[in-house]
Amino acid sequence: METTRTLGRSGMEVSALGFGCWAIGGEWQDADGQPLGWGKVDDEESVRAVHRALDLGITFFDTADTYGAGHSERVLGRALGKRRDDVIVATKWGNVFDEETRTRTGVDDTPAHARRALTASLDRLGTDHVDLYQLHLNDLDPERAAELRDLCEEFVQQGLIRAYAWSTDDPARAAVFARGEHCAAVQHALNVMQDAPEMLSLCEELGLASINRSPLAMGLLAGKRQGPQDAGDIRSKPPAWLQGFGDGAAADPEWLARIDALKEILTSNGRTLAQGALAWIWARSPKTVPIPGFRSVTQAEQNASAIEKGPLTADQLTEINRILER
Numbered sequence: 001m002e003t004t005r006t007l008g009r010s011g012m013e014v015s016a017l018g019f020g021c022w023a024i025g026g027e028w029q030d031a032d033g034q035p036l037g038w039g040k041v042d043d044e045e046s047v048r049a050v051h052r053a054l055d056l057g058i059t060f061f062d063t064a065d066t067y068g069a070g071h072s073e074r075v076l077g078r079a080l081g082k083r084r085d086d087v088i089v090a091t092k093w094g095n096v097f098d099e100e101t102r103t104r105t106g107v108d109d110t111p112a113h114a115r116r117a118l119t120a121s122l123d124r125l126g127t128d129h130v131d132l133y134q135l136h137l138n139d140l141d142p143e144r145a146a147e148l149r150d151l152c153e154e155f156v157q158q159g160l161i162r163a164y165a166w167s168t169d170d171p172a173r174a175a176v177f178a179r180g181e182h183c184a185a186v187q188h189a190l191n192v193m194q195d196a197p198e199m200l201s202l203c204e205e206l207g208l209a210s211i212n213r214s215p216l217a218m219g220l221l222a223g224k225r226q227g228p229q230d231a232g233d234i235r236s237k238p239p240a241w242l243q244g245f246g247d248g249a250a251a252d253p254e255w256l257a258r259i260d261a262l263k264e265i266l267t268s269n270g271r272t273l274a275q276g277a278l279a280w281i282w283a284r285s286p287k288t289v290p291i292p293g294f295r296s297v298t299q300a301e302q303n304a305s306a307i308e309k310g311p312l313t314a315d316q317l318t319e320i321n322r323i324l325e326r
């Protein structure tokens with residue numbers, strides 16, 4: 001496998017695996033107290049993990065203004081430092097939050113907010129442009145999104161961003177954004193437990209990159225058997241949209257059984273389970289770029305080194321479909 005992939009129609013080249021920076025934002029919460037982070041993190045370890053990723057050839061980092069209420073962007077910006085121009089930085093907008101109290105206070109889909117949010121992200125990241133700017137409102141009304149798409153074209157003309165995308169699981173919405181010349185990608189959930197055949201077809205048809213969030217099913221495909229004990233971790237009190245963790249954060253037994261059934265194939269050729277989950281994603285389409293989360297140097301090393309082991313084979317994909325009966 002090539003160690004890089006092209007970020008859709010933008011022509012930007014990225015490592016075949018990006019690093020997802022949600023967890024390194026640390027603790028933050030919704031206005032009703034629902035945890036939205038992944039519990040406590042050590043910023044110095046996050047910085048070391050980013051440095052290790054850079055040394056291992058990772059050139060793509062995905063964050064959002066709201067992760068850790070601004071903290072993830074600050075940590076990423078600090079970690080990249082002088083190497084910022086060696087990498088492609090993606091961030092997102094659409095949520096409103098209070099940096100002081102680390103609380104998400106709502107959403108704002110207005111063009112005025114998008115402009116304010118971009119300025120604030122540039123400041124926190126310590127850069128003069130964002131490479132890929134992503135709309136973070138999964139279900140936004142398509143007409144409003146079309147306005148924001150046109151605004152993104154203005155941002156491109158002004159040199160503030162190089163390309164843009166929508167983080168959405170709906171192919172029809174992704175197609176609305178794709179009508180813009182500089183739309184390069186769609187970010188959507190994809191992992192061996194949650195396939196997205198329609199979205200992948202759309203990406204192949206329109207030449208968009210498929211940036212894959214939750215590639216490790218929020219840790220279950222990395223071997224987690226139960227939810228975390230840390231009360232600040234979103235998985236300890238999973239909201240309705242979070243699949244795979246049930247009540248009281250116990251992992252869904254059906255998911256665990258299916259993961260067990262796939263273990264032999266995923267861990268073939270000396271892969272760890274997490275590396276096998278990433279290998280499935282690369283095999284699924286030439287457009288995919290998984291962005292697993294991380295919060296330690298060890299996870300960074302394991303995930304980055306999945307690239308050299310390459311994708312699963314077509315036969316292995318067929319066998320996985322047979323086991324999952326899809």
Ligand SMILES: NC(=O)c1ccc[n+]([C@@H]2O[C@H](COP(=O)([O-])OP(=O)(O)OC[C@H]3O[C@@H](n4cnc5c(N)ncnc54)[C@H](OP(=O)(O)O)[C@@H]3O)[C@@H](O)[C@H]2O)c1
Binds near residue numbers: 167213219292
């Ligand atoms: N709406 C959106 O746009 C959206 C939504 C979700 C995610 N995302 C993006 O997608 C990225 C990834 O998705 P995700 O955060 O949902 O989850 P994920 O990548 O499926 O799972 C990440 C978690 O798995 C564990 N892990 C990672 N590597 C591991 C390894 N090698 N061995 C063992 N465990 C490992 C870590 O949890 P522990 O530290 O607990 O072990 C890590 O935080 C996010 O960081 C974010 O950038 C975007």
